Amino acid sequence: MDKHAAPSNGSRQADQIPTDLLTKIDEAVTHYPVSKRSASLPLLHLWQNHFGFVDDSGINWIANRLELQPINILELVTFYPWFRQQAAGKVCIRVCRTLPCALAGSYEVRDAFCKAAGIDPNAPPHGHSPPVSADGKFSVEFVECLASCGSAPVALVNDDLLEDITPEGTAVILSQYN
Amino acid sequence: MKSLLLPPHPKERRIVFKNAWTQGYTPDIDCYVKNGGYAELKKALSMKPEEIIDEVKKANLRGRGGAGFPCGVKWGFIRRDDGKPHYITCNGDESEPGTFKDRYILHNDPHQLIEGMAIAAFALNVNLAYIYIRCEFPKAAAIVAKAIEEAKAKGFLGKNICGSGFDVDIYVHQGAGAYICGEETSLIESLEGKRPYPRIKPPYFPAVLGLYMSPTIVNNVETFCHVKQIFKIGSDEYAKMGTPGDGGTRVMCVSGDVMRPGPYEIPAGGVTLGELINDVCGGMKPGRKLKAIIPGGSSSKILRAGETFKMKVKGPDGEMIEKEVPLLDLVMDSSTLAAAGSMMGSGGVIVMDDSRNMLWALNNLNTFYAHESCGQCTPCREGVLWIDKMTTRMVNGEGIAQDPATLKNVADNIAGRTVCAFGEAASWPVQSFLEKFPEEFQVASN
Numbered sequence: 231m232d233k234h235a236a237p238s239n240g241s242r243q244a245d246q247i248p249t250d251l252l253t254k255i256d257e258a259v260t261h262y263p264v265s266k267r268s269a270s271l272p273l274l275h276l277w278q279n280h281f282g283f284v285d286d287s288g289i290n291w292i293a294n295r296l297e298l299q300p301i302n303i304l305e306l307v308t309f310y311p312w313f314r315q316q317a318a319g320k321v322c323i324r325v326c327r328t329l330p331c332a333l334a335g336s337y338e339v340r341d342a343f344c345k346a347a348g349i350d351p352n353a354p355p356h357g358h359s360p361p362v363s364a365d366g367k368f369s370v371e372f373v374e375c376l377a378s379c380g381s382a383p384v385a386l387v388n389d390d391l392l393e394d395i396t397p398e399g400t401a402v403i404l405s406q407y408n
Numbered sequence: 409m410k411s412l413l414l415p416p417h418p419k420e421r422r423i424v425f426k427n428a429w430t431q432g433y434t435p436d437i438d439c440y441v442k443n444g445g446y447a448e449l450k451k452a453l454s455m456k457p458e459e460i461i462d463e464v465k466k467a468n469l470r471g472r473g474g475a476g477f478p479c480g481v482k483w484g485f486i487r488r489d490d491g492k493p494h495y496i497t498c499n500g501d502e503s504e505p506g507t508f509k510d511r512y513i514l515h516n517d518p519h520q521l522i523e524g525m526a527i528a529a530f531a532l533n534v535n536l537a538y539i540y541i542r543c544e545f546p547k548a549a550a551i552v553a554k555a556i557e558e559a560k561a562k563g564f565l566g567k568n569i570c571g572s573g574f575d576v577d578i579y580v581h582q583g584a585g586a587y588i589c590g591e592e593t594s595l596i597e598s599l600e601g602k603r604p605y606p607r608i609k610p611p612y613f614p615a616v617l618g619l620y621m622s623p624t625i626v627n628n629v630e631t632f633c634h635v636k637q638i639f640k641i642g643s644d645e646y647a648k649m650g651t652p653g654d655g656g657t658r659v660m661c662v663s664g665d666v667m668r669p670g671p672y673e674i675p676a677g678g679v680t681l682g683e684l685i686n687d688v689c690g691g692m693k694p695g696r697k698l699k700a701i702i703p704g705g706s707s708s709k710i711l712r713a714g715e716t717f718k719m720k721v722k723g724p725d726g727e728m729i730e731k732e733v734p735l736l737d738l739v740m741d742s743s744t745l746a747a748a749g750s751m752m753g754s755g756g757v758i759v760m761d762d763s764r765n766m767l768w769a770l771n772n773l774n775t776f777y778a779h780e781s782c783g784q785c786t787p788c789r790e791g792v793l794w795i796d797k798m799t800t801r802m803v804n805g806e807g808i809a810q811d812p813a814t815l816k817n818v819a820d821n822i823a824g825r826t827v828c829a830f831g832e833a834a835s836w837p838v839q840s841f842l843e844k845f846p847e848e849f850q851v852a853s854n
Contacts, residue, residue, distance in 0.1 A: 261579040263536070264493075264620050270601035271584055275543065302601075309603045309782075310584030312543050324544075328505040329706060329772045330663035330758055374587060374776050375505040375706075376544050379663035379756070380670040389546040391511075 243277070244287035251280050255295065266296045270306055274313055283314040311373070316359045319369030321407040323347075324386040327372035330379035335397070336372075339383045342397035343370045346404050368404065417672065417688045421649065423641070423657050424633040425673045428516035435551055437558040440519040446564050448639035452527040453572040457488055460531035464635060467643040468655030470676075473499055473590070473628035474705060474754040475829075476654075476742050479635070485615035486623050488533045495619040496534050497599060498525055500541040500548075500629045501583050501590040505706035505776060506756025509659040509671050510629045514541065514548035517633075518555035522578060524632035526564060527639065529576040532625060537576060539629075540595050542583040553580045587780035591828045592626040593618075594782070605784040606828035630659055650676030651741050658752075660740065662689050664759035665696060674740070681711075682736025685759055696761035700844070701735070703745055704753025706773050707833035709840035711735055717748045750840075766845040770837060771799035777834035785826040791818050792834045807851035815849070816842050 254276050262268035273292045277284050284292075284307055293300045307313040325331075325340040344351035344361070347368035353361035360371035378384045381393035387407060395403070416422050416429075427433045427443065440446070452460050465480030486494055498521065502510040513521060521539070529537055541549045556578050560566040567575045581599055583589050589598045593607035596619050611617055618624020627635075634656055638646045647655035654676040663669045667690030679688065681701060692698055698713040716732045723729035738744050742752045760769060778796035783789040795818055798811055815838055823835035842849055 261581075265600060267601035268581075268599060271582065271598065274584070275582055296601075305603055306584070306601075310586050311779075312583075312585035327772075328776050329769060330506055330669075332772050333664050333758075333760065333764070333769075373544070373585070374779055375503055377502045377508045377511060377542070379506055379508045379758070380661060382663060382669075386544055391547075 242287035243281045243285045244291040247291075248280070251276060259296075267298060267302070269296055270298070270303060271310075274303070274306060278313060282317045285315065314359070317362070317366070318360050318371075319347075319362045319367055321368050321404075322360075322386075322388055323368060323370045324373040324376070325370065326374070326376040326378070326382070326384050326386075328375040331375075331382040331384060334382035336383035338397045339385065339395050339400060340370065340372055342400040343368075343385070343404070346401040367408070419674055419679050419683060419688050420672055421657050421675050421678070422673045423637045424513065424517075424520065424630060425659065425671070427520065428512045433516065435516055435518050435555065437519055437555065437562060440517075441562075444640075445519050446523055446559075446562075446570075448636050449523050449526050449530075449564060450570055451639055452530055453570055453574065457531045457533065460527065463638060463643040464531075467634075467638040467646040468650065468653055469631065469634050469638060469646075470654055470742065471628055472630035472634070472658055472755065474504060474707075476752060478653075479627065479631055482615060482627075483528070483532060483625060485613070486532045486625060490623070493536070493620070493622050494532050494534045495622060495624040496525060496528055496532060496537045497595060497619060497624060497626050498537070498539040498629055498632055499590060499592065499595055499626055500539055500545070501595060502629070503542060503587040503590050504754045504756055505773070506661060506663055506702060506758040507705050507754040508661045508663070509755070511545055511548055512671060513629055513633060514545060514552055518552045519559065520633045520636055521552070521629055522555055522559050522565065524634070524636040525578060526559075526569065526576060527635055528625065528627070528632065529578075530569075530572075530574055534625075535575050535577065537578045538581045538599055538619075539578060540581050540583060540589070540599060542589070543585060546582075549580050549582050556580065586782070587776075588782040588828075588830060591830065594828065595626060596624065603782075605782055606830070608827045650678075651739075651743075653743070654741050658755055660684065660755045660757055662757045662759065664757075665693055665761040665764070666759050667691055667693060677739050677741035677744075679740050680736060681738045681740060681757075684740060684757065685736070689759075692759075692761050696763060698736075698759065699762045699764055700760045700766065700769075702756075702758040702760075702837075703740075704751045705756040706758065706776065707836055708745075708753045709750040709836050710844055711738075711748065711750055712844040715844070719744070719747055766841055766848040767799065768803055770841040771796070771803045773837045774799050774834075777830075777837075781830065781834065785831065787822045787825040788831045788834065791822040794818055795834070795838055802849070802851065809851050811851055812842055812846070812849040 258272040259269045289303045293303045341351045347363045349361045360369040362369045469479040470476045588594045594604040598604040614624040661671045719733045720728045745752045774796040777792045819835040819838035822831045
């Protein structure tokens with residue numbers, strides 16, 4: 231599997247599943263009475279929301295839970311941009327890159343977020359491993375259209391949509407999530 | 409989420425956005441029911457399913473996702489009594505650049521969507537439905553899931569809804585950051601837990617072979633909300649609001665270089681492009697002039713300020729005559745924009761002023777399509793990457809003289825050669841930017 235996957239302190243995620251995550255997983259599977267395979271994305275979301283990313287043990291565990299082959303889950307993790315095989319920052323900053331936001335200055339906003347978080351803005355913009363600050367606190371990456379073009383430029387900071395962001399305002403935003 | 413609590417512009421008529429923009433309106437079921445919510449579901453449950461579909465047909469409701477297919481006709485493809493399970497899925501994977509209406513409905517008025525879907529479920533004999541919401545709307549997914557629980561507790565969803573003997577369950581399904589999932593067959597693959605490679609049509613028309621290979625109707629969030637409104641307003645009144653063949657209102661999302669970008673709900677054909685930009689949106693920024701308009705989401709063909717279009721319009725004696733229509737006099741409806749060589753699409757209008765470089769703007773879109781191609785079809789997988797590489801090189805000042813011709817050649821060889829419409833969506837910007845702004849793509853001979 232991904233040879234670049236970050237070691238998670240040598241421990242496997244599948245050995246640390248808390249009861250409440252199991253309960254949520256069981257509940258999610260009931261939403262798909264026709265085919266358990268449909269629960270693949272929901273389970274990956276629950277897993278990533280809890281652990282921050284999905285390691286090999288997670289892929290195997292989810293496949294086993296849904297009576298699938300590991301490749302059926304791995305191919306989703308590698309296709310869908312949202313899923314990660316490595317940890318992002320504790321505060322995950324996703325700046326919208328696409329045209330209406332770019333017209334409103336999203337490249338400058340992304341650069342300002344990087345600067346404020348101490349991240350190299352020239353790191354690869356897309357992919358499964360966004361650049362993370364040295365202390366692990368922040369990751370900053372471009373994503374494609376976040377569907378809020380009327381209040382561009384926008385960013386998704388963890389679950390919060392922030393609108394009309396200015397480069398000058400980025401440091402204050404980071405301090406609020408510190 | 410920014411709340412634009414401006415009073416409606418005189419050109420606006422807020423129907424699906426009425427509650428979402430009302431001060432003090434809350435997304436819970438008590439507020440919805442207090443404002444007359446779920447009355448239309450009860451009305452529909454007392455009708456015959458065929459009558460419901462007829463109402464939607466009479467209302468001339470067109471799908472609001474982008475393709476603009478007549479909703480009632482789509483529903484008519486489902487045979488209620490074919491003995492197969494039927495499904496509906498709501499497409500809330502809104503990701504077309506320039507389009508931003510779903511979040512307001514999902515956050516502020518989720519029960520309107522649920523009611524519309526419940527009406528559709530009854531009409532189409534559907535007992536299981538999904539709302540596919542892109543995962544970049546995490547709060548929306550939670551709000552809608554809570555609304556579903558509320559509706560279930562009050563007997564509007566679940567077993568024997570409103571004592572009708574009819575059962576329907578709705579669940580939220582979150583996407584995972586892929587634009588392609590907005591394509592309906594891709595959305596279905598994603599809902600089945602697979603890589604979202606679009607299916608080839610025929611035979612995989614969702615109404616025939618959709619979710620789990622059963623008849624399935626996929627409609628946009630806004631479309632389902634309109635279904636509810638048709639039963640509130642009445643199909644005749646609803647149809648009258650729009651143009652013949654394009655009933656009701658539609659949300660137009662204006663972004664880019666205008667004074668007041670935002671989503672505006674306007675009767676179909678109710679404004680011209682000029683009225684929308686200069687009147688509703690307050691015009692261009694001070695000292696700036698209009699340069700270009702992308703009228704229906706990033707995939708629609710770009711229009712250039714100052715251009716005119718030969719159109720068939722009604723003359724003084726009522727017969728159709730040909731006339732030169734300036735860009736800003738184009739009426740915002742499906743047929744006019746199609747006649748102008750572009751499309752109404754998803755209703756996302758991106759406006760650019762004279763400070764903008766068209767090569768830079770096209771490159772931005774090319775990067776989007778290069779990132780979002782699912783990779784199933786070779787012309788698209790390879791072509792959009794080359795297009796993006798070429799315009800990136802040109803933006804960096806390393807273009808060569810034959811680049812514009814090569815760009816066009818690659819785009820021409822993607823469109824029409826792929827399983828889904830993504831091929832066209834990625835090619836049309838390239839073709840139209842080159843055609844409308846050739847001078848900005850010229851590279852000095854070297």
